[in-house]
Amino acid sequence: MTILGFNKAKSESECNDVKLLSSMKRDVNPICSRLEEIKTKNVALKDQNVSLECNTTISSPDDAISLIFWYKGDQTGAPIYSVDSRNSNHIENAKHFQPDSMKGRLSFNVTVQISYLTISKVKEEDEGEYRCRVDFRWARTINTVVYLDVI
Structure with a gap:
């Protein structure tokens, strides 16, 4: 997982971590696949x-x-x-x-x-x-x- 820029999460928990970070920092833009x-x-x-x-x-x-x-x-x-x-x-x-x-x-x-x-x-x-x-x-x-x- 990369924290800056565009990120592709590899798991649901990683996706949630990136979303949490994005709510705290403005330079994070999470991109998460539909995990289902x-x-x-x-x-x-x-x-x-x-x-x-x-x-x-x-x-x-x-x-x-x-x-x-x-x-x-x-x-x-x-x-x-x-x-x-x-x-x-x-x-x-x-x-x-x-x-x-x-x-x-x-x-x-x-x-x-x-x-x-x-x-x-x-x-x-x-x-x-x-x-x-x-x-x-x-x-x-x-x-x-x-x-x-x-x-």
């Missing part, structure tokens, strides 16, 4: 397509999505898909990125309230935990966790 995560489970047939849900709900008409990251496994590695709308006025004009190893197998529709990452031609190695992280310009980050079973 949305968790779901999907089952996909091998060689079929599957859609993994991501909550991209904007809580205020004055807010906007800045970044969306999809991770497979934990968040320590590079995202398998990302959407960057920091330099555009609308999410529809955002830039989409995915690693070469997944090109042609992943697509993500951001024009609907509940968005989906679609994986085409599911493989056994696609099984596992996926995390969608949505960063907003003003609101807290939303995390959606989806476990994918492949049969």
Whole structure:
């Protein structure tokens, strides 16, 4: 936890500590993720397509999505898909990125309230935990966790 500037809390208690400090000091601006995560489970047939849900709900008409990251496994590695709308006025004009190893197998529709990452031609190695992280310009980050079973 960094006390000065913008801070991302790593736990609920750390988030509360930063909020308490921010009420006492003017140079602290806490940013805490929504610590409650949305968790779901999907089952996909091998060689079929599957859609993994991501909550991209904007809580205020004055807010906007800045970044969306999809991770497979934990968040320590590079995202398998990302959407960057920091330099555009609308999410529809955002830039989409995915690693070469997944090109042609992943697509993500951001024009609907509940968005989906679609994986085409599911493989056994696609099984596992996926995390969608949505960063907003003003609101807290939303995390959606989806476990994918492949049969």
